[in-house]
Amino acid sequence: xxxxxxxxxxxxxxxxxxxxxxxxxxxxxxxxxxxxxxxxxxxxxxxxxxxxxxxxxxxxxxxxxxxxxxxxxxxxxxxxxxxxxxxxxxxxxxxxxxxxxxxxxxxxxxxxxxxxxxxxxxxxxxxxxxxxxxxxxxxxxxxxxxxxxxxxxxxxxxxxxxxxxxxxxxxxxxxxxxxxxxxxxxxxxxxxxxxxxxxxxxxxxx
Numbered sequence: 001x002x003x004x005x006x007x008x009x010x011x012x013x014x015x016x017x018x019x020x021x022x023x024x025x026x027x028x029x030x031x032x033x034x035x036x037x038x039x040x041x042x043x044x045x046x047x048x049x050x051x052x053x054x055x056x057x058x059x060x061x062x063x064x065x066x067x068x069x070x071x072x073x074x075x076x077x078x079x080x081x082x083x084x085x086x087x088x089x090x091x092x093x094x095x096x097x098x099x100x101x102x103x104x105x106x107x108x109x110x111x112x113x114x115x116x117x118x119x120x121x122x123x124x125x126x127x128x129x130x131x132x133x134x135x136x137x138x139x140x141x142x143x144x145x146x147x148x149x150x151x152x153x154x155x156x157x158x159x160x161x162x163x164x165x166x167x168x169x170x171x172x173x174x175x176x177x178x179x180x181x182x183x184x185x186x187x188x189x190x191x192x193x194x195x196x197x198x199x200x201x202x203x204x205x206x
Contacts, residue, residue, distance in 0.1 A: 033064075033065075034064060034065030035064050035065060035201070035205050036061060036064040036065040036066040036201065036204055036205065037065035037066075038065070038067075039065070039066045039067065039102045039103070039204055040066070040067045040069065040100065040101045040102050040103075041061055041066045041067070041068050041069070041101060041102065041103045041104070041105060041200075041204075042068075042069050042070075042071050042096070042100070042101040042103070042104050042105070043057075043058055043068060043069070043070045043071070043105045043106075043107065044071055044072065044093075044104060044105070044106045044107075044115065044121070044125070044144070045070060045071075045072055045078065045087060045089065045107055045111050045115075046072045046073055046078055046089070046111050046114045046115055047078045047079060047081075047110070047111065047114060048078075048079075048080070048081040048109050048110030048111045048113075048114060049078065049080055049081070049087060049107050049108075049109045049110075049111040050080065050081065050082060050107055050108045050109030050111070050139060050190070051080040051082055051083045051085040051109075052190050052193060053107040053108045053109065053138050053139055053141075053190060053193060054080070054087065054107040054109075055085070056193050056194075056197060057105055057107070057136075057138075057193065057196065057197045057200065058105075060197040060201070061105075061197070061200060061201065061204075064201055066102075066103075066204070069090055069091060069096075069100075069101070070087060070088060070089050070090050070091075071089060071090065071091050071092065071093055071096055072089035072092065072093070072115070072121075073089075073092060073093065073114075073115070073118050073120075073121060074089065074092050075088075075089050075090060075091065075092060076088070076089055077089075080109065081109050081110045081111075082109065092120075093118075093120050093121050093124040094120050096124070097124075097127075098124070098127050098128040098131045098133070099131075101128075101133070102133060102134075102204060103133055103134040103135070103136065103200060103203075103204055104125070104128045104133070104134070104135045104136070105136045105137070105200065106125070106135070106136070106137035106138075106141035106142075106144050106145070107137075107138060107139070107141060108137075108138050108139025108140040108141045108159065108189075109139065109140060110140070111140075112137075112140045112141050112142075112143040112144045113140065113143055115144050116143055116144050116146075116147035121144065122144070122147045122148055125144050125145065125147075125148050126148035126149070126150060129145070129148060129150050129183065129184070130150070131183075132182070132183045133183060134183055134185060134200060134203045134204055135183055135184055135185070136184075136185035136186070136187075136196065136199070136200045137158070137184075137185070137186055137187075138158075138186065138187040138188070138189075138192065138193070138196050139158060139159045139187070139188065139189055139190075140158065140159055140161075140162060141158070141186070142156050142157075142158040142162060142165075142166060142186050143158075143162060143165065145184065145186075146165055146166065146169040146171075149169075151166065151169040151170060151171040152169060152170030152171060153170060153171070154171045154172070154181045154182070154184055155171065155172040155173075155174055155179055155181045156171045156172070156173060156174075156179060156181065156184065156186045157173065157174050157175065157176050157177075157178070157179040157186045157187060157188050158173075158186055158187075158188060159188060159189060160175075160188070175188070176188075177191075177192040177195045177196075178192060178195040178196055178199045180199060180203070183203070185199045185200060185203065187199075
């Protein structure tokens with residue numbers, strides 16, 4: 001079980017409902033078939049994760065049949081920065097390898113700034129990017145990608161506040177709801193979550 005909070009804040013439920021409606025309106029071909037059955041996805045978080053940027057893609061991919069594992073620096077219960085939602089990190093990055101998963105998702109919030117301070121996290125993400133499997137990050141999530149040193153020459157998006165960090169890393173910043181460059185998927189902010197989630201699904205089923 002990922003979430004320990006018994007009651008999700010009403011505003012979060014409203015956001016998720018809006019996103020679900022937007023996603024199906026934009027892509028009516030989406031079905032409830034378990035298209036990702038047998039696929040394994042790692043969500044990388046720590047204290048200060050963004051609730052919706054974690055909850056919606058996780059639920060969407062899980063509903064498509066993917067097996068989700070939440071990883072982080074250390075196992076334990078961590079709190080979102082923007083609500084009382086808490087999440088359980090099941091496995092530390094030191095106990096997993098990229099070969100364990102078919103995709104990696106890095107939600108935003110304050111979590112990425114904390115994650116990039118840990119060498120074992122940065123090494124894991126660097127190795128994952130080098131496998132050429134999908135690595136999806138949203139909002140502040142690209143900060144972890146930048147920390148790997150592999151952003152140079154790539155085209156990324158993200159929260160506008162990290163635009164300078166992206167360009168200083170030698171990458172090109174674009175103001176788009178979702179940017180796909182090779183195996184890197186990036187998005188900006190919560191309104192982009194439907195496009196972000198769909199991009200992960202489409203890259204994994206391809």
